[in-house]
Amino acid sequence: MAYDKFNILKSSAYPLPIENVDTDQIIPARFLKATERKGFGDNLFRDWRYNAQGTPKEDFVLNNPRYSGKILVGGKNFGSGSSREHAAWAVYDFGFRCVISSFFADIFKNNCLNIGVLPVQVSEEFLKEIFEAIEKDPKTEIEVNLPEQKITLISSGRSESFAINSYKKENMLNGFDDIDYLQDMKEEIKDFAETRPF
Amino acid sequence: MSNTLFDKVWDAHVIRKIEDGPDVLFIDRHLIHEVTSPVAFLGLKNRGIGVMFPERTFATADHNTPTINQHLPVQDELSANQLKALEENAREHGIIHWGLGDENNGIVHVIGPENGITLPGATIVCGDSHTSTHGAFGAIAFGIGTSEVEMVLAAQNIMQPKPKKMRIRIDGELAKGVTPKDVALYIISKLTTSGATGYFVEYAGDVFEDMSMEGRMTVCNLSIEMGARGGMIAPDEKTFEYIKGRRFTPKGTDWDKAMEYWKTLKTDDDAVFDVEYVFNAEDIEPMITYGTNPGMGIGISKKIPDSEEIEGGKSTYQKSLNYMGFDEGSEMAGKKIDYVFLGSCTNGRIEDFRAFAQIVKGKKKAEDVIVWLVPGSHKVEQQIKEEGILDILNEAGFELRQPGCSACLAMNDDKIPAGKYSVSTSNRNFEGRQGPGSRTLLASPLVAAAAAITGKVTDPREML
Ligand code: SF4
Numbered sequence: 001m002a003y004d005k006f007n008i009l010k011s012s013a014y015p016l017p018i019e020n021v022d023t024d025q026i027i028p029a030r031f032l033k034a035t036e037r038k039g040f041g042d043n044l045f046r047d048w049r050y051n052a053q054g055t056p057k058e059d060f061v062l063n064n065p066r067y068s069g070k071i072l073v074g075g076k077n078f079g080s081g082s083s084r085e086h087a088a089w090a091v092y093d094f095g096f097r098c099v100i101s102s103f104f105a106d107i108f109k110n111n112c113l114n115i116g117v118l119p120v121q122v123s124e125e126f127l128k129e130i131f132e133a134i135e136k137d138p139k140t141e142i143e144v145n146l147p148e149q150k151i152t153l154i155s156s157g158r159s160e161s162f163a164i165n166s167y168k169k170e171n172m173l174n175g176f177d178d179i180d181y182l183q184d185m186k187e188e189i190k191d192f193a194e195t196r197p198f
Numbered sequence: 199m200s201n202t203l204f205d206k207v208w209d210a211h212v213i214r215k216i217e218d219g220p221d222v223l224f225i226d227r228h229l230i231h232e233v234t235s236p237v238a239f240l241g242l243k244n245r246g247i248g249v250m251f252p253e254r255t256f257a258t259a260d261h262n263t264p265t266i267n268q269h270l271p272v273q274d275e276l277s278a279n280q281l282k283a284l285e286e287n288a289r290e291h292g293i294i295h296w297g298l299g300d301e302n303n304g305i306v307h308v309i310g311p312e313n314g315i316t317l318p319g320a321t322i323v324c325g326d327s328h329t330s331t332h333g334a335f336g337a338i339a340f341g342i343g344t345s346e347v348e349m350v351l352a353a354q355n356i357m358q359p360k361p362k363k364m365r366i367r368i369d370g371e372l373a374k375g376v377t378p379k380d381v382a383l384y385i386i387s388k389l390t391t392s393g394a395t396g397y398f399v400e401y402a403g404d405v406f407e408d409m410s411m412e413g414r415m416t417v418c419n420l421s422i423e424m425g426a427r428g429g430m431i432a433p434d435e436k437t438f439e440y441i442k443g444r445r446f447t448p449k450g451t452d453w454d455k456a457m458e459y460w461k462t463l464k465t466d467d468d469a470v471f472d473v474e475y476v477f478n479a480e481d482i483e484p485m486i487t488y489g490t491n492p493g494m495g496i497g498i499s500k501k502i503p504d505s506e507e508i509e510g511g512k513s514t515y516q517k518s519l520n521y522m523g524f525d526e527g528s529e530m531a532g533k534k535i536d537y538v539f540l541g542s543c544t545n546g547r548i549e550d551f552r553a554f555a556q557i558v559k560g561k562k563k564a565e566d567v568i569v570w571l572v573p574g575s576h577k578v579e580q581q582i583k584e585e586g587i588l589d590i591l592n593e594a595g596f597e598l599r600q601p602g603c604s605a606c607l608a609m610n611d612d613k614i615p616a617g618k619y620s621v622s623t624s625n626r627n628f629e630g631r632q633g634p635g636s637r638t639l640l641a642s643p644l645v646a647a648a649a650a651i652t653g654k655v656t657d658p659r660e661m662l
Binding site: 018019020022024025030032033034035036037047052075077080081082083085086088103106107110165167177178179181182185188189192193196198 | 353355
């Protein structure tokens with residue numbers, strides 16, 4: 001599924017300073033029953049966001065009107081656990097285009113890159129600084145510059161560069177995905193399959 | 199050049215290397231189920247393309263299937279829709295489909311090995327993170343997201359950077375009552391849930407060589423819980439013995455040819471890993487988790503660690519203990535529990551039921567504990583009956599349910615109620631994993647059996 005191109009994103013952010021946020025929290029299993037990719041944003045962090053009766057928990061960050069923006073800032077080891085891509089969809093469908101953390105779980109990171117959410121890994125110190133800046137001023141802005149692979153905290157001017165391989169970067173910049181790439185390799189793939197013993 | 203087992207299998211599947219990008223990796227076998235595949239098929243339809251090699255994909259229904267009355271229509275409308283979508287997509291694209299009630303049906307990671315779909319030296323993927331299970335056979339197997347499921351259906355390849363390599367070696371002999379599950383929980387408690395992120399793990403040493411194929415599957419299954427992409431063990435005689443004659447295993451001269459190749463599948467003596475860990479078998483005792491991630495595990499005779507001893511996030515640690523209703527420094531043994539779950543692709547195979555039966559034989563189920571015994575597949579269910587295990591279970595007051603993922607992820611009706619404690623042989627103790635508000639203690643089938651009899655966290659070594 002194609003997604004919007006990503007270039008430079010300047011936005012305020014939601015802070016979630018919790019470590020080891022697993023994909024069961026991002027989207028609980030009971031919301032994986034759809035056969036279409038629709039409406040997952042409503043259930044993003046469902047059990048942290050709503051109580052059992054379905055009323056919003058006011059102290060959870062996504063329910064707090066002080067915060068806004070297209071960036072989610074999470075604690076270390078963000079997205080561990082289940083491989084469900086629904087977690088990345090929920091993040092995207094809620095309106096996030098970028099997740100910042102000091103460490104990401106593998107599959108979640110991959111899933112994000114595949115659907116147009118940019119995972120940006122920063123140092124522990126910078127992450128702390130970002131959390132502090134948001135706490136001080138919820139409207140504080142962060143600039144994520146994909147072409148230059150640079151993330152800047154506007155208020156302090158501090159910035160850090162982040163890593164992304166050039167293939168994925170091209171994809172994100174153009175809104176392409178891997179299937180578009182593989183479609184051009186069909187003959188090569190067929191020839192290779194012939195050589196497999198099983 | 200000397201290579202690791204992982205290098206040998208990975209490199210043999212790379213069709214193209216993209217500079218400063220991923221490898222294009224050919225996938226031999228692809229397993230799908232009802233939850234992570236419908237959107238992938240929808241994607242194919244929107245692009246107007248078909249499945250490139252339907253004979254390399256296998257479909258089973260497991261994630262949200264009921265574990266009782268499987269002969270009746272599925273009550274939950276959304277689940278029924280997913281099951282129907284799987285069946286229709288499989289039919290439309292010519293993919294083998296083992297739906298509810300089919301004799302080959304069961305949890306995707308249990309039926310793969312059972313049917314010879316899982317083979318040494320193969321690349322295997324599935325839209326479920328515990329695909330790492332199949333690494334027990336010397337395959338490279340890992341979980342993928344739905345976009346990648348679509349990719350494999352469309353082009354039989356995925357695009358992944360090659361992971362780094364880790365070896366975990368454990369020599370020595372495991373003590374009585376210490377099972378493969380304990381070995382895995384022990385490793386995760388040492389490495390933490392992110393300790394192997396970015397790596398592919400090879401398990402080596404006496405402990406894994408001595409282990410049965412079922413045990414190896416349990417260990418490889420849990421690789422993902424320390425963040426690893428997957429785990430694998432070099433194939434040996436036990437492996438070949440296990441796969442021989444199964445439905446999709448090569449036969450005749452194809453078998454001979456394959457065997458020649460499979461025998462080369464081991465790490466060369468001077469091959470180098472990016473990182474290595476060594477542990478001692480003697481240090482491992484039956485394990486149990488006390489927190490909300492699989493890294494929060496301790497020996498069953500130990501006390502819950504103080505937050506001072508824990509590296510990193512003290513507040514996260516306390517949040518976790520609060521959720522569990524446990525205190526720092528308290529004993530795990532003796533804690534009252536409400537549910538026991540034996541099953542899942544981690545511990546839902548025949549050996550796990552044998553272990554459970556060994557403890558409960560001649561005893562009675564604790565009256566106030568609800569116990570769900572869920573075989574990993576119909577074949578396991580069949581074997582439980584044939585071996586007389588069912589009689590032992592029934593006499594002790596237990597009932598057997600029908601195969602499926604069940605309370606491992608609680609997508610069906612098998613949900614642990616809020617606040618209740620469950621000793622589970624599955625793989626994840628995340629908040630709400632087994633139902634909103636549920637509290638999970640991960641452990642081996644032996645620990646689960648001991649708890650089912652006493653109604654408390656109990657050291658199974660006292661009952662062997
Ligand atoms: S038993 Fe659990 S981990 Fe295994 S395939 Fe089913 S849901 Fe996934």
